[in-house]
Amino acid sequence: MADPRLRCLEAIERKVLWLATWTIHAANHLREGDGVKVGGHQASSASLATVMTALYGAVLRPEDRVAVKPHASPNFHALQYLFGLQTRDKLLNFRGFKGAQSYPSRTKDVDDVDFSTGSVGLGVAQTLFASLVQDYVGAKSWANTRPMGRMVALLGDAEMDEGNIFEALLEGWKHGLRNCWWVIDYNRQSLDAVIREGLWERFESIFSNFGWDVVVLKYGTLLEAAFAEPGGERLRHWIDHCPNQLYSALCFQGGAAWRRRLEDQIGDGGEVSRLIAARDDDQLARLMTNLAGHDLPTLLRAFEDRRDDERPACFIAYTIKGFGLPLAGHKDNHAGLMTPKQMEVFQARMGVRPGHEWEPFEGAGVPEAELRGFLDAVPFRRGGRRRLEAARVPVPAALTYNAAPVMTTQAGFGQILSDLARSGEPIADRVVTTSPDVTVSTNLSGFVNRRGLFAKADMADTFRSERIPSTATWDFSPKGQHIELGIAESNLFTCLSALGLSHSLFGERLIPVGTLYDPFIYRGADALNYACYQDARFILVATPSGITLAPEGGAHQSIGTPLVGMAQDGLSSFEPGFVDELAAILRWSFDYVQRDGEGDPDERDWLRDETGGSVYLRLSTRPVEQPRREMSRELARDVVTGGYWLRPPGPNARAVIAYQGAVAPEAVAAAGLLAEDFRDIGVLAVTSADRLNSGWQAAERARQRGRAGALSHVERLLAPLSRDCGIVTVIDGHPATLAWLGGVAGHRVKALGVEHFGQTGTVADLYHHHGIDANAIAHAAQAAAKGRPARYLDALAEGR
Secondary structure: OOOHHHHHHHHHHHHHHHHHHHHHHHHHHHOHHHOOOOOOOHHHHHOOHHHHHHHHHHHOOOOOEEEOOHHHHHHHHHHHHHOOOOOHHHHHOOOOOOOOOOOOOOOOOOOOOOOOOOOOOHHHHHHHHHHHHHHHHHOOOOOOOOOOOOEEEEEEOHHHHOHHHHHHHHHHHHOOOOOEEEEEEEOOEOOOOEOOOOHHHHHHHHHHHOOOEEEEEOEOHHHHHHHOOOOHHHHHHHHHOOOHHHHHHHHHHOHHHHHHHHHHHOOOOOHHHHHHHOOOHHHHHHHHOOEHHHOHHHHHHHHHHOOOOOOOEEEEEEOOOOOOOOOOOOOOHHHOOOOHHHHHHHHHHOOOOOOOOOOOOOOOOOOHHHHHHHHHHOHHHOOOOOOOOOOOOOOOOOOOOOOOOEEOHHHHHHHHHHHHHOOOOHHHHHEEEEEEOOOOOOOOHHHHHHHOEEOOOOEOOHHHHOOOOOOOOOOEEOOOOEEEEOOOHHHHHHHHHHHOOHHHHOOOOOEEEEEEOHHHHHHHHHHHHHHHHOOOOOEEEEOOOOOOOHHHOHHHOOOOHHHHHHHOOOEEEEOOOOHHHHHHHHHHHHHHOOOOOOOOOOOOOOOOHHHOOEEEEEOOOOOEEOOOOOOOHHHHHHHHHOEEEEEOOOOOOOEEEEEEHHHHHHHHHHHHHHOOOOOOOEEEEEOOHHHHHHHHHHHHHHHHOOOOOOOOHHHHHHOOOOOOOEEEEEEOOOOHHHHOOHHHHOOEEEEEOOOOOOOOOOHHHHHHHHOOOHHHHHHHHHHHOOOOOOOOOOOOOOOO
C-alpha cells in the first residue's frame, strides 16, 4: 500500500474491531459465574469501527466534539486505549462496577468523553445545541480565542425514530445552525427488526428541507471499481433495489449465497456472469459488503471535502451491522455474543496470539514504532486534555429587588433578574436566559428588555421601530443574552445542558437560567435527567406551579413535580414561600452552579455542596403578604439548607405545621386558629424538602460509618419537639414530598397535599376541595395531636 497514512488507519481500524470485540468477550468470560451477560454491543460497535477510525484518526481536530452512538462505546474505549487514555483494567471490567461504561459517560468514564450518550437521541440533539452555544460564546467580547470546532454526532438509523431529534432540527434551522455533522450508521437494523425500505430518502428529504448538506455514502472503492467493469451497472441496479432484509440475510450467509442469488437474478451468461465468476466466494463476499461506511478512502474523501464548510451536514453511511464478525447481518445480532469457537477463529484471522490479546499493536500489520508515532501525531490529540476549565465568576453579596408588601415569587424572580441586568455586576454578563415561548409569562421580560435577545446578526424590533407600544422589546443581536426557543420542553433542557457545559466544552463560564411552566417538566423529563447525568450546570425556574394556578384548570396544574425535584440526581430543588427567601436561594445558586470541588460533606448539614450541581426553583403566581424582616446571614443559611422556624414551637407544643411554598398563608392562618388551644404551636417553613431529606440521609450514612455525632439540619430543627408532638405537613403538590418528616424522630404525621388533577376555580375553592386550606390543616393538627379538641373548626367537606 503506497499511502502510509491509509496503511496506519487500516491498522487502527483492525485494532479497534479486535479490541472492542475482545473487551466484550473478556468481560463476559470474567463474569461466567454470575449468570449475567454483557452483550448487546459486538454487532453494533462493529458497524461503526471504520467511521470512528476515520474521524478520530484523521479528520477530527482538538476543538471538535463528538457524541458517540451508545452501542459504539466499545469502539470509543478501544480508540482511547490505543491513545493511552484508557486502561486494561477498565476494559476488563466493561459494564462492571467502576469499569468502562456501557455507554460513553462524561461523569463515569476515565477517557475523555465529550457528550454522554445512552438515552436514545439526546446525545444527537446535544451536538446541535452545543454548536449554537459555541456561536453564542464566540459572539461575546469576553470570549477566548479558541478556534471554532465542529460538533459531531454518530447515530444509528433506528435512533432517528426519536422525536426529540426532529424537534432539535427545527430549532437549529431557526437559529442558523452551522459547524454540525451527524453521521448516520445506516445498517438498516434496529434492536428488534430490519428498518423500512427507502428510509434514506426520507432522511435526505428532511435534512435538505432544513438546510443541511446531505451526503449519501453507499458504495466503497471495490464496488465502485466493479460498477465500472462490463456488467457493473446491472450489479449496481440490483443492489439499489435489493430489499434490506434480503441484503442483510445474504451478508450473514456469505459468498456462496451471494453467488447463487446473483446468478439466479441477474446472471446472463455474459458480462454480469463473468464479473461474478471472476471472484471466488471470499472475494465476492468482500465485494458485496464493501459499503462506503466500511471503506476508509471513501469516508476520508467525504469528510475532508467538507472540512472547511460551515454548513451542517448529514452523512448517511451505509454499513452492515456486525461487519467483520460471524454475526454480520443476522437480524438477531443485537444481543448476540460470539461463541468461544467463533472467537478462536476470529482471533486467528486478526493475527492476535493467545496471551497477547491486550497488546495494543498485536496483529496490526504495521511496525509498532510507525503506528505509535502515527497515533501520537493525530490532529485530534494535539490539544491535550479535552476538558477545559473556566474561572468562577464572582457573585454579589446580595441580590436586590423592589420589595412590595404583597408579591408573588414569580414576580420577585423577574425583578431580581431585571435588577441584576442593570447592576453592572460581572455575573450579569455571564447570565444567559432561555425559555420555550413563555418568556413573558414567566417574568423574564425585564431581563430580556435590558439585555436583548441573541442572534448572530442584528434584527430590530419592528413594533418598536413602527412606534407601536409594547411592554416587550425584542431586539436581536450578537450581544443579546436570551435564547428564545419554540414550544418544545425537550429542546429547553437540551439547550440548558449545552449551555451548562460551556465552561468544559468551550472554556467560558455561563450561568444559564431557563424558565418553563412547572407542569411541563414532565414533557422534557428525559432530557432533564440527561442534562443532570452530564453534570451540566443551570438554574431551572418552573412557574407557575400547583393547583394555585386555579383558573387554568388541571392541564396546567402540577402535582408530582416536587417529587421530581427530590428524586433527580444532580439537581437541588427549592420552593420558597417568600421573595426574600428566593433572593437568598438565587444568590446561593449563582455560586453553587459554578462549584466543582471535591470537599468533604459539611458537618453542619452533611450536604456535599462543594461538588456543585444544578438548581430547580418551583415558583408561584399567588400574591402573598411578605414578612418584614432582615435576611440575616444565619437565616439565609437556613433558607438555603432547607428550612427554618417561621414560628418557633414552645416547650409544650402538641403540634407543629410544616409547609412548603405557596400555602404559607394557610399554614399561618391555621396556626392562628389553633393558637388558643395549641399555645406552643410552631410553624416550620420548608424551603427545600430535597435538601432537608438529603442532609438527613447523609447524616444517617455517616452514623452507620462510625460518625456517631453526625446530625443533620432537619434533626436539629425537630430536636426541641417531644415525641408526642404531632406534625402536619402541607404543600401544593404531592403529600409524599413532606410526609417523610415523621421518620426523622418518630413523630406522628398527617400529610396534606394534592393527589388528583385539579379543576378550574378560585384558589380558595381548590384549596378547600383538595384539603389544604387553613381549616383542613387545623383538622389535621387536631388528629395528629393528643389532648383536648380545638375550637373554631368547621366540618370538612365530603368528596375530596
